[in-house]
Amino acid sequence: MVLKLDLDGTVHTITILARRPHLVLSVDGRRHVVEGLDEVGDGSRALTLDGGPVAFARAGSADGAIIRLDGRSFALRRVDAAAEASAAGGGANVVRAPMPGTVVVVHKRVGDSVQRGETIVTIESMKLQMKLDAPRDGEIAEIAAREGEGFDKDAVLARLAAPAEG
C-alpha cells in the first residue's frame, strides 16, 4: 500500500518497507525505523523514530490529520487515487475564493508565468482586502476573476496550466 499525504501543497509518498522486527517506512524514499507504535486517534502521542523519542499531538480531520510537533501545527490531507486524478485538472492548479467577496485587482494575465506565493488577484471580503497567491510555480491558464465583480465562497478565480508531469 502506498499512502499519499499532501503537506503545504506538496504530495509525499509513504510506503511500508518492513513490518518485523521493527516497522520500517519509506517517506519519499527516505528510510525510517518506527518503534513504540502510538495509539490511534486524537491526543498527545509518543513514539520512537530512528532511535529517538518523538512527542506530538494529533487530531484526525475529515480527510487527513493535523499534527502538532515542536510548537508547530501541520495540516495534512490524504490524497487518494480519485482525488489525485481530479487534482490533475484542479486541486493545486486552481485559486479558489476562501469566502464570498468582490474582486479588487487582477494582477496577472493568461499566459503569465508565476511563482508560488505570487499574488494573482486581490479580493475584498468582510471589509478586508486579501491577496490570493499562486499555489505553486506555473503558468496562468485561465483568469475567471473580473475587477469589481462578486463571487461566492469556493469560486474558482484563476487556474494554472497543468504541470508537464504527474
Added chain:
Amino acid sequence: MMTAPDDTQPFRKVLIANRGEIACRIIRTLREMGIASVAIHHPVEARARHVREADETVEISGETPVAAHLDSGQIIAAARAVGADAIHPGYGFLSENARFACAVSEAGLTFIGPDADTIALMGDKISARQFAADHGVPVAPSVMPTEDLAEFTRQATEIGFPLLIKAAAGGGGKGMSIVRSAEELEGAARLAASEAQRYFGDGRVYAELFVERPRHIEVQVFGDGKGSAIHLFERECSVQRRFQKIIEEAPAANLPAALRDEICASAVRLAAASNYRNAGTVEYILGADGRFFFLEMNTRLQVEHPVTEMIIGLDLVRMQIEIAAGSDLPITQDAVAANGHAIECRICAEDPERDFLPETGTILHLDAPQAAYLRFENALDRGQRVTADFDPMLAKLVAHGPDRAVATERAIAALHELALLGIKTNIDYLARVLGHPAFAAGELHTGFVVQHKAELTAGEPDEATRDTVLIAAALGLRDFRDLILGVPEPHASIGHWRN
C-alpha cells in the same frame, strides 16, 4: 459610609451581558464571592461553556447572535425576570454604551461599570480629548481644520516636525501625508487641500504631530465615583496587527521610572477629574523621545486585564463588583505594588500567513498546559464549531514570571505546548513574535509586526521534521495502521476509518 459590611454580599444575583471567555472569567469571581450568576445566550450557543458554567441561563433571540447580544431591552428584561440585581457587561457588546448603562439604572438594576454620563463623555473622541487637555493630560498638538492655508502653515510650523497632514473630512489615507520639514509644508498643505476638495468636497486640512514608531501604553485606573482614583500601573500593548492588540504585557518594557510615574499620575488625574467610578483604562501613545499623548479612555474592563491582575495580585472583577455596590476603593495608592512581569497572548482563529484573515473550523483536539504561573482564559470545547458569528479571539494565554525574560520564556513554552487542533490559529506566530530578538530587547512599537514581517514568517520545516509529521499522521490513519499490524483483510476493509 457606603461600604458594604464584610459579611454580606454586594449582590445576590448578577447577569452577565456577554459570552465566551470573559463570561466564564466573571462567573469564576461571582462564584468565589457567593453570588449567583446568570448567563445569556442566543440559540446557536445554547451548549456553550459560559451557559454550562452559570447558575442560571436565559435564552435571548435575534437575527444574528451578535444582534441578540446587543439587544439591550431584551437583556434588561431577562435580568428583571430572573431577579438579578446587577448586570456585568464584560468588554465589547454593550459595555461602552451609555444608553444601556442608563437603561439598566432606570430599570432599578446596578450597572457594573462607570456612570452613563462618564461613558458618554469618554465615548466621544472630541469631548474626551478636550476634557483630557483641560485637566493637564497631554494631547498631541494639532492645528484645527481650516481652509486658510497661510494661517494653517503658520500654526503647523509652531508645532514642529514631523507632522501628519490630512483632510479634515477625510479617511482612507486620501490627502494624507507626513511632512518632515518647513520647506515641504506649504506644498504638502496645498496638495492635501486640493485632494480634500476633490475627494470630500471639503478643502479644510488638519495637522497633528506625527509620532514615529509609537508605543501603546495604557494605565489601569479605578475610581470610587466620589473623586478618588488610583492606578494599578501600566500595560504595554504595542504589538498589534490590523490595529488590534495581540500581545500585552505589564509592566511596560524599558520604561524609565520617572516617565512611568508621570504617565500613571496623568491617568489618575483624568479619572479623579471625571469622578470616575469603577474600572477604566487610559490609553496613550508614547514616542521615542519620551513624549506621551492621550489616545482615549476605555470605560470598561479590558481584554488584557489579567496581566495587571498577575503583577498586582488583585481580582479586578471583584473590585468592579464591590465598587458597583458602593464600596470604597479596596486599596490605597501607596499599597499598590507590582510583582514580576506578565505577558498575555491573544489566540485568534486566523491565518498569519494570509494577512491575519479570520479562519473558521471545528476544534478537534484541545490540550492546554497548566502551571501556577499560567492562565488559559477560554471557553473552548472539543468539537466546538468556530464560526464567523463572533470575534476571532479564541482564548488568552497569560504567563507570569519574576522578570520579563522569564515571563517571555514561560509564555513561549506554553504556546509550544498548547495543542489546539482543527482550526488555523496564530499560536505558532505568537511564539515567533515572543522569540524575536527585538521583542526580547523591548524594542516595541505599533508597527512591530509589519517591520519584522519577514523574520516572523514561518520557515519551511526541515526534512526530518517533515518526515516525522508525515509518519505521525500516517500512523493515525486506521487502514494504514491495520496494514502495519496485519489485521486480517475483512476487518481491515470494514474499518476504513477516516476520522
